[in-house]
Amino acid sequence: MKQDIFKILGLHRDDPEASIAKILDASIQRLEPRLQTLLQDLSVYRLPFDSSAALVMSLQDLENLSPNLSPQRREALNSPPTLVEKGAKELVASSFPDEVKSQVEVELRQLAKRSLLQEKKQQGVWKFYFQPLIQSYLQNSSSPKAHRCAIAYYEQHRKPKLLSTDKLDEVAEYLEIFHHHCELGEYVQAFSSVYYRANNHDDCDEFLRKNYYYPARLALYERLYQEWKQPENSDELKFYSDLLKVYGDVLQFLDRREEALQRYDTALSFYRDIGDRLGEANILQEFGKLQENPQQALEYLQQAQNLYIQIGDIYSQSRNLAYFIADAQLNMGDSDAAINSLTHAAELATTINYAPIQEYAQTRIAEINSTPTPTGGIKERLMQFFQQRWVKFAFCFLVGLIAFLLLRR
Template structure:
């Protein structure tokens, strides 16, 4: 997430400035929106207000450019660190471990204590095509701040207005600069001419700041800055073309396209190729990334740096950050123009080669944030653009060829929304084929869908994968998919069918000598047997699985099985032994960074506490993790099976009722009626008892 605003160059007052300043001075204003088309100056105006924050009464300010689509956790941590100021490492750790709802509670409390200004730039990148939030954390934060915010203000810039913010009264659609300001901007960029002529020329360009900037740099570079020589640019022809355009946006786009055409025609072929190549980068890029786009890069580094400087001088390339962390970016409007009707295959190939090298150098550690995976995610993107879908899958899924297992990293860190976006893109783009990679894709997409409790869709993916594995003779893939189908059937309480799939999978694992798969399936069979209250047989399967996990060094499997053994021992009322197994499992889960396993084990430990206060602490800790990783089913289950009972033991009747209502809402939202029905039953019991 970029936290530095764009550098304010050649600032000119805008007609909206006074109104927006008035909104921000009012402590009752929660959200101010600046909306407009690309290049209209949204970030420019926001940067000016950022610089004015002290004069507007704000004690601290944060610039948050979300164009790289950070998950909500990364955004929330940065806001908290900035405005809470003096934080101990323990406080930061507690905040990171908290669930989304609790994090938002902390942020709202912090923002309401003092006057802070939070600027969120490029908000539209957090939305899907229906103007809905991609990440529910952002939806919850902005919705709650709109309803409960005061003292501080959130200033957003966006091309599109989110549906949930359409009732914001302090929202402004930006227009172009007025004639006077536009004329002054042209003069500030070095255009020479009479005041009236400059104003007239600004009006011709609709006062669109980016177009004015491009026109000015063009005149300075090619006409000695003399506006009177603009006739050499066929200005009359341009005026006629602009008049033929219909609608304000269409006219602005026509002006911008015409100016860009003039710039484009005066670039040499090397500069044109470089700009087109750089335009395929989705995120701000380094000088090394730029140089990688050039043939014989090592021999032409100085020349490439000079070409970059030329593009910056002509306002075709943005320079971001300080010298120690310099980045470059092609504005979206310019990228759209230079990519029009052009074959970008070689550009994507070069970008892919660059990120391929970066991904091999970037180790993914359990404590890393999502930004650590950017080289993997960008390489995935460029492979998809090239139609190399099998390679794209290999980049994020297999963890081979010098790369870490990106999918496992995302799964363990709870970035389920990112995983869903990755595999949804493959699902939308990859034509069906009978191949092992395509079957692997169907299998892992099924895993993500089942994690999100979309069991029907998961089963469809698994069935497609199973058919392909059998066609290509991949016995191990077949066994893995049978095991996954068994997991879904067990989740759906179809225990007999689940056991049949597990037995099929177990037979294949033993035939091909896949010890880890054998252990996983023995563990799953134990789960079904324990569900059927066949505890002795379940323990036998768990012990077999545990032995294999330890032999092959599978720490996560070992933790899962220790947790399961603890569950059986608790069921058999062997409490001390159960506590020991849970503690062993918890230690391993934390070592390997498995948040879901950690949360599930906290529930087991809480269930063994004699003190309801201690029990509730464990349950709430587990709930925070479920919220953080987006496991909504487990949130609802925890509320009903654990948290409500502890609250009732403590006499917290209103809190218990609220927990039931929350669980019911979750059940409705994710399409699991059993949660809603059980919540209604619990509510009736509570109300009957009181």
């Protein structure tokens, strides 16, 4: 059984029942009450932070921070939690008097002097961070308000537009916003902060996917899947179904096919329950992509296509035809059907002025037409026929039967 490291007893300064918790508590209790609160709140920051991030946390203790504040300024800073989430306190903090900012910097260095914080200079700015053991202990009793302040800080400092040339460090604020929402048990907000492009958020998940940061995606969605209990209301179930779908996508990329199919199967059931036909179609498409038998793959893909047509989703129709249905038809040896699908995909893409699918479809048609062997389709069909399991079994059975009859003669 795993033992709590903070409760392990040992000898320290003649105390036979000393523990890490008691030692840390003794150090923290020597601090002024305001410094104790500040230290506790700062522990929710996982990344090194500067004095501006500390100032956001300091706004929770206005009386002790600056007793000379005007009533108007104090009222503005004592905004409700909903405004904290929107970053309102950070906006006000930017206009704080220099003496208040200096006071916070002095307090940070007091904590560093007592080794409760560490400091280092990064790109000309002093950053503070915790030793892992101290931070872990403090986080055991962190407050929800501290997490909300951290969200407000990172909302103000994240990049509103992510570029394809950006590195993983550029989305650090997005990942921290996700983390703090999870710590608060706000799983819809956590998922939304990285998956949807809304509220001046860029699509963090799309950035991670296009740059092949799959370990980061896996860490995000595994955590949500493990912590987020299946919701009961239909609004939240939509978000949960989207989580299952994207989690399945990540597992599929990592070649964890059975796990991916399980996530997809659950998502499909939920999408059907809430009447989300686009979600249903997207899952059917993924089922088709995972099938080894091209005929079965085509059946799933065609079901998805029918739903896309009913919904009127031109982009999804075009994409499904170009990238998946045409490939399934080629795998079945039906190049004529594949060309028809690619041609139709290009026509649909033209109606929405989406050049990538147009160009892809035209290139694939040229490749198919340049294939010199007219009998290639028959050959492919024969190869696929003899690769089927039941054909192999029947062939082996027939050979065995012939051998048995010959031995009896």
